[in-house]
Amino acid sequence: MSKQIISTPVIRRLPRYYRFLADLEQEGVIRISSGELAQRMGLSASQIRQDFNCFGGFGQQGYGYHVEELREIIGEILGVHKKTGVILIGAGNLGKAIASHVDFTKRGCELIGIFDSNPLIQGTSTANLPIMPMESLDNFCSQYHPEAAVLCIPKDAAQKIADRLIGLGIKGFWNFSHYDLRLNNPDVIVENVHLGDSLLTLSYCMHRNEEQA
Amino acid sequence: MSKQIISTPVIRRLPRYYRFLADLEQEGVIRISSGELAQRMGLSASQIRQDFNCFGGFGQQGYGYHVEELREIIGEILGVHKKTGVILIGAGNLGKAIASHVDFTKRGCELIGIFDSNPLIQGTSTANLPIMPMESLDNFCSQYHPEAAVLCIPKDAAQKIADRLIGLGIKGFWNFSHYDLRLNNPDVIVENVHLGDSLLTLSYCMHRNEEQA
DNA sequence: TAGATTGTTAATCGATTAACAATC
């Protein structure tokens, strides 16, 4: 009865499937074959069928996949209907932008608290939430039990605050600090986002393209 | 004389090597072996040596790698000293945060112009740059010839604006819109950043972890 | 020289693609 382990490449493709299926649904598309979806997404039909069949047979031979149904199933797998409590640490430029720009609700999350160590911005609001001092973190966590934390803090502070948050029950980090959080605790999930690395990759690919010309 | 093609996994690891080496240099570490670096980064020593040898032999048998030298070489490969002109389209929450939070200079880029279609914010400044109207895009590009564009715009606008920018000479996109830019032009590079997908992946991994317990 | 560690080739592993029988 134990579920097969899903490989990382498959997991990383799931949100993308979900997005494309939501778009298709909005376009009014009722059914789609693996071949058509493959063409749209720039994947192979084989890969799509393999990916979906990690979770079960969602299609119908001779017909394809029912867009709405498939979108709902993948949404369920991804947990879009969960309400995971999330706090955000560090309300600088990036922290505020993420708080107000990212739709947490659509991704099974609920942003319930924002914290910053800077007294000058404590008390002001972002995304309809007051920015609270770091000192109230412990009380807040024991009252509301957030499960995940977004880290928008300088790299020197990251490890220390992460450790503190783990002590307060945090089970997942969405880490935007310029630091690779690496925890040896298998119960805690880390998703590192390195915007700088992404820009550098673009830089590299661009000037390599130039050189070839 | 033709260079071997570097695989995507290797390219994606380069910025991370660069970061770790910069940190090591700051810590005052002079030399490092592939084994030590592997341990720090959570990779295998074999992989590190393979990766570096895509570009040439930077190490010395019996000694290891000279941290400062290696960092400089990788920086050169990545093009950190270039000054690629970059414009940013869409100065909402996210656009402004990226303009002020991301250090473009450190990544071989220079942010030289910000544009938005909203007249209410045109004329105001972010990251020491005035927000200009979309109408002045053509003039700006023919005068300053930016090579890359950051897209922080709604998904419906993305494809259209991307096409317009390609016409104006843009060769690379750092795309934050909820839309997978796919261009059939091999001269134009796209780096899609999907923050929502990243959060969903975290959600998925977190609640899968829970279920196992 | 002896010890250490690279550069590089060969072996393994895993992910993607191809093929096709099952079936709607």
Place this chain on the structure above:
DNA sequence: TAGATTGTTAATCGATTAACAATC
């Protein structure tokens, strides 16, 4: 039923790991 397309197994491809000779 015939046609289409899935689910799934087998083949291929590419990336990672292991091994070791070269060499500082």
